[in-house]
Amino acid sequence: MRLVLDDATVTRGEWHITAHGTFPEGIHLISGNVGSGKSTLALIMAGLLPPAAGSMISEEISSRMISFQFPEYHITGTTVREECESWGLDPNPLLSSIGLKDRHDCDPLRLSRGELKRLHLACILAYQYDLLILDEPFSSLDVCEKRRICSILSGRNRGITILFTHEQAIFPRVRHIWEIHDNQLHSCGSPPDGLRHWQHAPAFIRKLVDLGKVPKNISPEDLEAAACAI
Amino acid sequence: MRDIRLRTGTATILSVIAFYSITGAVAAFVWWLVFTPNLALVRKNRLVIPSIAMIAIFSIILELTGGAGLAYFFRMMVVILIGVWLLSGQTRGEFLHMGCWLLGNRIGFELGMLAEMGLQNLHALLIDFDRIRAAERMKGVRSGLQSIVPVGRVLVHGTLLRAEDTAELLAVRGYVQGGTCVVTFAREKGDIPAAFFAVCAALIAMIPVSAFFILS
Numbered sequence: 162m163r164l165v166l167d168d169a170t171v172t173r174g175e176w177h178i179t180a181h182g183t184f185p186e187g188i189h190l191i192s193g194n195v196g197s198g199k200s201t202l203a204l205i206m207a208g209l210l211p212p213a214a215g216s217m218i219s220e221e222i223s224s225r226m227i228s229f230q231f232p233e234y235h236i237t238g239t240t241v242r243e244e245c246e247s248w249g250l251d252p253n254p255l256l257s258s259i260g261l262k263d264r265h266d267c268d269p270l271r272l273s274r275g276e277l278k279r280l281h282l283a284c285i286l287a288y289q290y291d292l293l294i295l296d297e298p299f300s301s302l303d304v305c306e307k308r309r310i311c312s313i314l315s316g317r318n319r320g321i322t323i324l325f326t327h328e329q330a331i332f333p334r335v336r337h338i339w340e341i342h343d344n345q346l347h348s349c350g351s352p353p354d355g356l357r358h359w360q361h362a363p364a365f366i367r368k369l370v371d372l373g374k375v376p377k378n379i380s381p382e383d384l385e386a387a388a389c390a391i
Numbered sequence: 392m393r394d395i396r397l398r399t400g401t402a403t404i405l406s407v408i409a410f411y412s413i414t415g416a417v418a419a420f421v422w423w424l425v426f427t428p429n430l431a432l433v434r435k436n437r438l439v440i441p442s443i444a445m446i447a448i449f450s451i452i453l454e455l456t457g458g459a460g461l462a463y464f465f466r467m468m469v470v471i472l473i474g475v476w477l478l479s480g481q482t483r484g485e486f487l488h489m490g491c492w493l494l495g496n497r498i499g500f501e502l503g504m505l506a507e508m509g510l511q512n513l514h515a516l517l518i519d520f521d522r523i524r525a526a527e528r529m530k531g532v533r534s535g536l537q538s539i540v541p542v543g544r545v546l547v548h549g550t551l552l553r554a555e556d557t558a559e560l561l562a563v564r565g566y567v568q569g570g571t572c573v574v575t576f577a578r579e580k581g582d583i584p585a586a587f588f589a590v591c592a593a594l595i596a597m598i599p600v601s602a603f604f605i606l607s
Contacts, residue, residue, distance in 0.1 A: 227525070237527065237541040
């Protein structure tokens with residue numbers, strides 16, 4: 162199972178983004194500045210935006226899902242219960258697992274952004290999609306929730322997971338790091354070596370790399386282990 | 392046409408004459424064919440065809456119930472095409488400049504700012520709509536009447552949130568009323584002739600045919 166981008170290009174006026182790379186199973190992290198084209202690339206990978214040039218090849222991918230940065234876009238139910246059911250899920254265990262068991266009859270649009278994000282991610286992560294694309298999955302979440310999501314993502318034993326994020330502190334263990342700059346997707350490589358080439362790396366990861374204590378990966382445990390070795 | 396004052400004035404004149412009579416609609420349509428990128432505008436703006444289709448439905452109903460549906464359809468279609476042309480050349484801030492030029496730094500500024508906010512919101516609504524439809528497709532929700540309600544709910548909710556955010560931002564920045572804007576306008580070569588011919592089209596539409604020709 163893999164996703165291949167062969168110079169897939171999207172153009173909007175004078176702006177464009179080109180992506181070339183192969184995404185095998187595992188978690189891939191893609192970072193980039195605001196406006197660099199992360200969400201556009203996510204749409205291409207999800208098959209929602211055909212590239213103007215180049216191509217995208219999906220091999221053995223039979224199910225795909227994208228989670229947009231703003232969870233409101235995904236809402237089709239008028240109550241939290243209906244929203245869970247619209248995903249084909251039993252509301253009771255799901256809502257209990259995310260601390261929203263008393264909000265069955267609440268309008269999802271009346272939940273706080275953090276609560277709605279929790280609900281949306283819980284619905285999406287209840288399934289094992291072959292290709293799961295998460296656009297800013299950690300936005301609006303507190304540290305505990307970010308850690309919980311990372312743990313669920315790490316537990317996905319099959320499929321391709323692609324994270325587009327600005328997150329600077331909490332990450333799952335990833336297979337490969339990518340970044341977007343100069344209108345192109347660049348491969349930084351796999352950790353730990355890939356961390357040396359990661360231009361958008363959070364400051365403390367860069368500091369660890371500069372000190373020669375390169376973490377094995379980017380999960381909080383790996384970073385803690387590297388920091389303790391100083 | 393880059394000068395927003397000429398563009399708005401021209402669009403207003405042509406819309407009025409198109410709505411006023413069939414002769415006006417024909418004159419405005421000819422002007423639209425000659426002075427705008429015409430079909431390129433229609434292809435570029437995906438709201439044009441649905442808007443015209445909606446007018447067509449009302450026109451058919453009007454025609455079937457004894458009204459002049461065909462004439463109504465043609466006149467409204469021309470009004471839509473003129474409106475699309477007006478907005479197609481829009482650049483950020485130009486309505487604010489026009490408002491201040493026309494009505495000064497208090498009322499003009501506020502009206503201009505409202506127009507700018509409205510257009511920004513229209514742009515945001517289109518982006519939201521695309522995302523919601525994409526999310527629905529991924530979720531397996533089919534397009535149709537059933538999907539209209541959730542889409543509408545989320546769009547209205549998003550619009551209200553944005554309006555609230557904007558209001559709070561203005562209040563936090565101490566906005567009370569009016570403002571200062573040094574108005575500037577860009578103009579290109581064909582602006583004046585295009586505006587002139589729009590006025591000619593209006594005259595042709597409004598002056599009775601007998602004023603031009605001696606009819607026996």
